Each structure stands twice: as C-alpha cells, then as structure tokens.
Amino acid sequence: MSAWVFDLGNSRLKCAPLDQDGRLGEVLAFAHDGRALQAGWERALPTRIDAAYVASVAAPTLRVALLDALASRCSRIGLASTQRRWDDLRIAYAAPERLGVDRFLAMLAAHARGGAWLVAGVGTALTLDLVDADGRHHGGRIAPSPALMREALHGRAAQLPPTGGRYREFADDTGDALASGCLGAALALVDRSREVAAQLCGGPVPVLLHGGGADALLPYLDQAVPAPALVLEGLACWARVERTS
Template sequence: MSRWLFDLGNSRLKFAPLDDAGRIGRVQAVAHDARAFAPGWDDALPARIGEAHVASVAAPELRVALLDGLARRCGRIELAATQARWAGLRIAYTEPARLGVDRFLALLAAHARGGPWLVVGVGTALTVDLVDGDGRHHGGRIAPSPALMRQALHARAAQLPAAGGRYREFAAGTDDALESGCTGAALGLLARSQAGAQEACGAAVPLLLHGGGAGALLAHLPQAVHAPALVLEGLARWARPDASA
C-alpha cells in the first residue's frame, strides 16, 4: 500500500511518497494560481494510492480541487490539523486551531530534530516560531515576506519594480534600494527574533529555514540550516501510527 504526503501552500503544491520506515521520497512541486491547478498536475502520481496525508493552508476551493483529484485514485485521505499537543510538542497559542497547520508541522519536524530552533517559513508570509529543547512553543511572528513587500510597493506605485536589484548595505539605485530594504527588513526581524530567543532559552538558538523564498535570505544567514521539505517532514511524523505519542 503506497502512502503519499501533500503540502498545499499559497503558491505551490509539494508532494512526495512516504516509505514504510517513515522516510520521504523525492519531493516534487507544482505551481497553482490560487484557484486551480494546471491540467496534468497529477501525472507524476501513481494510478492508485493507499493513503494520502494532506496539509493545506490554501483557499477552500483549491483544497477541494486537490481532495477531489485524490479521491479518484486514493483509498484513504487524512487531512492534518493543528493540535495543542502532539508528539512532545506543546503549542503556545491559546486557540491552537488558529496556528496554521504548516507552522504546526514545521514545528513538529523541528522538535524531532532535537534542541531549540527558531523556525522560519519564507513564502507569501514570513513566519517565525520559537520551539525550545523541551518541545515548548514560545509563540511567533507573522510579517510580509520580502517578495510580498516588493509586490505591495509595486501595486501602490507602479514605477517601483516588483522584482530585481541586488542587496547592498547602502544602495545607489532604486532597484538595489528596494531589494536591500525589503530583504533587510526580513533580516532585521530575524536578528531581533534571535535575540529574543536567546533570552528565552538562555543560549543562542539556530535558525531553521524553509519555504520557497528561503533562498533569498540564506545568502545573508550563513549559519542557518536550510530544510526545504520541513512541512513534509512534520507531515510524515503526523502520519506515523504512534504519531500523537
């Protein structure tokens, strides 16, 4: 019986097979326009799937489109949901259901790696969450990602390009200034978060980055750990028979 993992985000669907030992196979990704998938998005999937484990933060109609597509070839579909406690992880939110399932699963995967982590998701939004070595989630932050900042500026002032430029500490041109300002805002938020994390945990806390926009920040964060499939890692732990233990 084959098992597959599906991570439906705001701009991409990532999916991978899961073997009997809980190891994730080759991760594939397809883009979407927030309303529908392109024809043939599921060509890489087998004709029959035993179990599908799904995490979704996308709009309801897109989630329904995914579930409808899976129902035609899948025996069982399980939709992951944020829990207050799971596999040693304790969520800080007073209303755990309001913590996005992608952040919950990323924290679950981070906790499984051991030690404290500042978990950073870089997608449409920039999310930052602190989990200590005992699995206690201290809470987090949500901000626009650098890409979204650029898009928002372009939407309000069309003469400002939505992309392009190079990071400079002090830029001598508009494109570079935009790139430096938006990337610098994200880096400043992470620096402040790391300082707060060190105060909360009593020692320096490393960064664990994931998400489609992580690459733009990694060049400026040489000590950060890149985990592009972190949400799928957490979903794999969710899918274990003893998952909540």
C-alpha cells in the same frame, strides 16, 4: 502500504512518497495561480495510493480540487490540523486552530530533529516560531515576506519595480534599494527574533529556514539550516501516528 504526503500552499503544491519507515522520498512541486491547480499535475502520481496525508493553507476551492483528485486513486485520505499538543510539542496559542497547519507541521519537524529551533518560513508571509528543546512553543511572528513587500510597494507606486535589484548595505539605485530594504527588513526581524530566542533558551538558537523564498535569505543568515521540505517532514511525522491509530 503505499503512502504519500501533500502540502498545498498559497503558490505551490508539494508532495512526496513515504518509504516503509515513514521517510520522505523525492519531493515534487507544482506551481499554481491560487485559483486552480496546475493542469496534469496528478499524472506524476501512481495510479493507486493506499493512503494520502494532506496539509492545506490554500483557498477552500483549491483544497477541494486536491481532495477530489486524490479520492479517485486513494483508499484513505487524512487531513492534518493543528493540535494543542502532539507528543512533546506544545503549542502556545490559546486557540490552536488559529495557528496555520503549515507552521504547526514545521514545528513538529523541527522538534523531531532535537534541540531548540527558530523556525522561519518564507512564503507569501514571513513566519517565525520558537520551539525550545523540550518542545515548548514560545509563540511567533508574522510579517510580509520580501517578495510581498515588493508587490505591495509596486501596487501603491507603479514606478517601483516589483522584482529585480540586488542586496547592498547602501544602494545607489532604486532597484538595489528596494531589494536591500525589503530583504533587509526580513533579515532584521529574524536577527531580532534570534536574539530574544537566545535569552529565552539560555544560549544560541539556530534558524531552520524553509519556504519558497528561503534561498534569498539564506546567504545572509549565519549558521541557518536550510530545510526546503520541512512542512512535508512534519506531515510525515503526523502520518506515522495516523497510520498506527
């Protein structure tokens, strides 16, 4: 049976086929503008798919456009949603539907790797979630990503450029100061979260880093583990259960 997984985020659609063992194949990514999917993206898919598994945090119109495109070639479509408990993973939110499905799936993938993890997603927002080795979610944080910080500053003060500059501990020009301040704020939040995670878990907790903006943080986070397809990994875990239900 052919199966694919689809992760529709706020700026990109990522998808990948699953092999017979439920492992991810080659990941494809298509940028979008938040209003419409990239023209012709579906030509990268096979003409027929037995099952498609979808996770979306994008606007409803984009989600509907994706589902409509898949309906013409898929025999079965499953839409992932956040669950209070999934196998050993236990979500801290009293109202689990308020936790984004991308965070839920990233934690599902992290727990499947074994051990405790501080899961850091860097996209439009910077999200942090602590999952211990037993699968208990201790909760998380949400903040603007460095890119969003830059955009917000530029929106309020047009003379401040929205991109450019490089990270320096103490910058001597505005571009570098902006890059250093916004990236430094994100790094400080991760470091603070990692300190508290170590206290709660009784030892160091590695950072599992994913999202379109992860590469900017990676060089400055000791022993962080890059996982660019983490949400798709979690969706593959979710699909393995759905395929047998």
